[in-house]
Amino acid sequence: MSFTRDDVDIISRETGFKGFYRLDVLNLRHRLFNGGWGPVLRRELFVRHDAVCVLPYDPWLDQVVLIEQVRIGALEKSDNPWMLELVAGLIDTDESPEEVAHREADEEAGLTLRSLHPITRYYPSPGGSDEFVHLYCALVDSRGVGGIHGLAEEGEDIRVSLWPREQALHALHSGRIDNAASIIALQWLQLNVDQLRAGAGDAP
CATH class of the missing domain: 3.90.79.10 (Nucleoside Triphosphate Pyrophosphohydrolase)
Structure with a gap:
């Protein structure tokens, strides 16, 4: 099974901190390998330039x-x-x-x-x-x-x-x-x- 970006559902995304770098707070869920959707997860994302x-x-x-x-x-x-x-x-x-x-x-x-x-x-x-x-x-x-x-x-x-x-x-x-x-x-x-x-x- 192959997934794409469409298999991740970003429910909300907010900026928790913004300085030289940025920290975003996401609530999301994603499709599972055995089918269906997983639970809603809260994740922090450290946002950096490449x-x-x-x-x-x-x-x-x-x-x-x-x-x-x-x-x-x-x-x-x-x-x-x-x-x-x-x-x-x-x-x-x-x-x-x-x-x-x-x-x-x-x-x-x-x-x-x-x-x-x-x-x-x-x-x-x-x-x-x-x-x-x-x-x-x-x-x-x-x-x-x-x-x-x-x-x-x-x-x-x-x-x-x-x-x-x-x-x-x-x-x-x-x-x-x-x-x-x-x-x-x-x-x-x-x-x-x-x-x-x-x-x-x-x-x-």
């Missing part, structure tokens, strides 16, 4: 660019809430995901992306959030990259660092890198690194 995440990779030096910044979601479950992550940003204007990728790479890491390679698109937590992530790997010239970046008007304090690919993978396996987008992108890179390096051409 996101773009980019793993910058230098195929000539075989290293990745990672950023580090404090994340409030890790405050109570990690001894170190400064997380190693990908370049990332929200699609909160009429920009395309590719345009957001280039803009955020410049703002967060001082990077110019030479080419974008789509990895996948996915919902990171669809049980309670509508966020949708566009995930890329981008080829970059990493020479001279590093330091502190970010937009002061947005309160960003972002440290940029270069990681040899094998060291980044070790950080993943040891648990130092523990966020979904970075894990997925680094695993994709390991599967596709030979093809990326072979097609990169001569070093800039």
